[in-house]
Amino acid sequence: MHLSIDLDSEVPIYQQIRDRLVEAVADGHLGEGAALPSTRQLASDLAINFHTVNKAYDLLRREGVIRVNRKSGAVVRRDSRSGPADPQFVEEWQRRLRTLLAEAEVLGLSQAEVIERCSTVQRSFGQARPDTPR
Amino acid sequence: MHLSIDLDSEVPIYQQIRDRLVEAVADGHLGEGAALPSTRQLASDLAINFHTVNKAYDLLRREGVIRVNRKSGAVVRRDSRSGPADPQFVEEWQRRLRTLLAEAEVLGLSQAEVIERCSTVQRSFGQARPDTPR
Amino acid sequence: MHLSIDLDSEVPIYQQIRDRLVEAVADGHLGEGAALPSTRQLASDLAINFHTVNKAYDLLRREGVIRVNRKSGAVVRRDSRSGPADPQFVEEWQRRLRTLLAEAEVLGLSQAEVIERCSTVQRSFGQARPDTPR
Amino acid sequence: MHLSIDLDSEVPIYQQIRDRLVEAVADGHLGEGAALPSTRQLASDLAINFHTVNKAYDLLRREGVIRVNRKSGAVVRRDSRSGPADPQFVEEWQRRLRTLLAEAEVLGLSQAEVIERCSTVQRSFGQARPDTPR
DNA sequence: GTGGTCTAGACCACG
DNA sequence: GTGGTCTAGACCACA
Known part of the structure; x- marks a missing residue:
C-alpha cells in the first residue's frame, strides 16, 4: 500500500x-x-x-x-456498493460541491468541460471494479 | 451584501x-x-x-x-466570462474534484445522480446572469 | 446458550x-x-x-x-433472589446510574420517560421467572 | 470549575x-x-x-x-431543555440501561428500590434549575 | 490566548 | 501484534 x-x-x-x-x-x-x-x-x-x-x-x-x-x-466497511449513507453526510457533501463548482466557474472552466471532467474521473473509478452494474 | x-x-x-x-x-x-x-x-x-x-x-x-x-x-477582477485562469489552479482544482467525487462514491451516490446534482448547481449559477452565452 | x-x-x-x-x-x-x-x-x-x-x-x-x-x-452463584450483595459494588453501581441518567437528561429524554423505560426493562426481567415474589 | x-x-x-x-x-x-x-x-x-x-x-x-x-x-450547546436528540444515541443508551438494570437485579436490589434510586438522582438534577417545567 | 497538528515515546488492554 | 491511552513539548492557524 x-x-x-x-x-x-x-x-x-x-x-x-x-x-x-x-x-x-x-x-x-x-x-x-x-x-x-x-x-x-x-x-x-x-x-x-x-x-x-x-x-x-x-x-x-x-x-x-x-x-x-x-x-x-x-x-x-463500505464501498460504492454499500447503498446510501447518512443523509446528513450527503447534505454536507452537496455544500462542498456547490463551492467547488463555483470555483470552476471563476477559473473560467465551461460548464460542459466541468461535467466532462467529472465523467472522466467517474469512469476511472469504474475501471478497477468493472463487474459492478451502474 | x-x-x-x-x-x-x-x-x-x-x-x-x-x-x-x-x-x-x-x-x-x-x-x-x-x-x-x-x-x-x-x-x-x-x-x-x-x-x-x-x-x-x-x-x-x-x-x-x-x-x-x-x-x-x-x-x-474575473468572473466566469473572463477566460481560462492559471493552469496551476486548475490542476489543484482537479485534485479536489477527484477527492469529492470519491467521497460521493463511498457515500453511495450513483454516478448518474452526482452528475445530475452537478448540473442542477450549474443551472443555478446561470440564473442571475441569463445573458451570458455558453 | x-x-x-x-x-x-x-x-x-x-x-x-x-x-x-x-x-x-x-x-x-x-x-x-x-x-x-x-x-x-x-x-x-x-x-x-x-x-x-x-x-x-x-x-x-x-x-x-x-x-x-x-x-x-x-x-x-447468585441471582436476583440471593439477597443484597457487597455494598461496595452497590456504591459503584450507583455512580454509573447517575452518569447514565445524566446522559438521558442531556439527550432530552424526560424524567418520566426514563422511569417508564426502566420499568419496561424491569418487567421484561420478571417474565422468564414469574414465580419470584417481589 | x-x-x-x-x-x-x-x-x-x-x-x-x-x-x-x-x-x-x-x-x-x-x-x-x-x-x-x-x-x-x-x-x-x-x-x-x-x-x-x-x-x-x-x-x-x-x-x-x-x-x-x-x-x-x-x-x-444542549442541555435538558434542548429537545430530543439523535434516536441512534437513544437506542445505544437504552442498551446500556438494560445492562445496568440487569446488574442491579444480580446485586440483589429490588426493582422498587432501583426505581426509587432513579427518582432520587433525577430530583437532584432538578435542584440547580428549579424553574424548568417537567 | 484559543484550539489544532505533529512528533516522540512509554505503558497498557485486547485477543 | 494490534490498537488505545497518556504524557510532553514544539509549532502553527485562527480570531
Whole structure:
C-alpha cells in the first residue's frame, strides 16, 4: 500500500491520508472487507508518527468507511456498493460541491468541460471494479 | 451584501467568507468590476474582526478573483466570462474534484445522480446572469 | 446458550460476554445453580479465542455472580433472589446510574420517560421467572 | 470549575472528564451557553496533559453536547431543555440501561428500590434549575 | 490566548 | 501484534 502524501502541504497529513484512502475505496483498489495496513506499519512506510495515521483511521471510522478491530486492524466497511449513507453526510457533501463548482466557474472552466471532467474521473473509478452494474 | 457564516463551523471564518464570495461571483450576483463591501463594513455586518475579512480578501486577491485598490476598495477582477485562469489552479482544482467525487462514491451516490446534482448547481449559477452565452 | 456479540464494537468482547450473561441471570434464563457453557464450548460457538471467554468468567467470578469449579465448570452463584450483595459494588453501581441518567437528561429524554423505560426493562426481567415474589 | 477525577481508575481519564461534564450539564451547573474552561486551563487544574482534556472535549463535541469555537473556547450547546436528540444515541443508551438494570437485579436490589434510586438522582438534577417545567 | 497538528515515546488492554 | 491511552513539548492557524 503506497499513498502519496505531501508533508509540506497546508492540508493536514491525517486529512491527506483519509482522502487518499477514500479515493482508493472509490476506485476499487480497496473493496469492502479489504484490510488496511496497521497504523504503525503505515506510519513507518510514510515516515510519519503513528498517531497521525491513527487520527486518519479514526476519522474514517467515524465516517463509517472502515471498521477497526483490535485483532484484525482496520477493514473497509463500505464501498460504492454499500447503498446510501447518512443523509446528513450527503447534505454536507452537496455544500462542498456547490463551492467547488463555483470555483470552476471563476477559473473560467465551461460548464460542459466541468461535467466532462467529472465523467472522466467517474469512469476511472469504474475501471478497477468493472463487474459492478451502474 | 449578506453572507451566511457559521461561527461554530470547523471551517475557518475567512475561508467561509472566501467561499461565499466565490459563489456570489459564480452565480452572477457579483460580476466583473463589481465592488465588494469594505472590510470594515463586512466585518461589522458579520460581527467579526476585520482582520478576518482582510485575510479572506487577501486570499481572493492571490487567487486572482479580485483586485484590491487602496482608494476604491476591492473589485471583482474575473468572473466566469473572463477566460481560462492559471493552469496551476486548475490542476489543484482537479485534485479536489477527484477527492469529492470519491467521497460521493463511498457515500453511495450513483454516478448518474452526482452528475445530475452537478448540473442542477450549474443551472443555478446561470440564473442571475441569463445573458451570458455558453 | 446463544449470546449476541459484536466483534467490531468498541466494547471489549469479554465485557460483552459478561454483560450478556448478567442479563441472562437477571431475566431468569440463568437461575441460581444453573451451569454456564464451558469456556471452550462458548468460545467455539462465538468463534473467538477461549482466553477471552475465560476473562469474562473470571470477571463474573470476582463480581460474585458465578462460582467456578475445576470439574463442574462455572455455575451461577447468585441471582436476583440471593439477597443484597457487597455494598461496595452497590456504591459503584450507583455512580454509573447517575452518569447514565445524566446522559438521558442531556439527550432530552424526560424524567418520566426514563422511569417508564426502566420499568419496561424491569418487567421484561420478571417474565422468564414469574414465580419470584417481589 | 472543579471535577473529581480518579487518576487510578480503570476508566480512562478523558472518559471521566466527559462523564463529569455531562453530569454538570444534567444537574444544571452548566446550562446552555455556559463556557467551559479552556483545555489547557482545565488540564492545569487537574494536573494532567492538555491532550487528554482535548480528547474529552472532542468527544462531547461529537455527541453534540458542546460546541467548540476557536475564539471563545468550548460552550454548552444542549442541555435538558434542548429537545430530543439523535434516536441512534437513544437506542445505544437504552442498551446500556438494560445492562445496568440487569446488574442491579444480580446485586440483589429490588426493582422498587432501583426505581426509587432513579427518582432520587433525577430530583437532584432538578435542584440547580428549579424553574424548568417537567 | 484559543484550539489544532505533529512528533516522540512509554505503558497498557485486547485477543 | 494490534490498537488505545497518556504524557510532553514544539509549532502553527485562527480570531
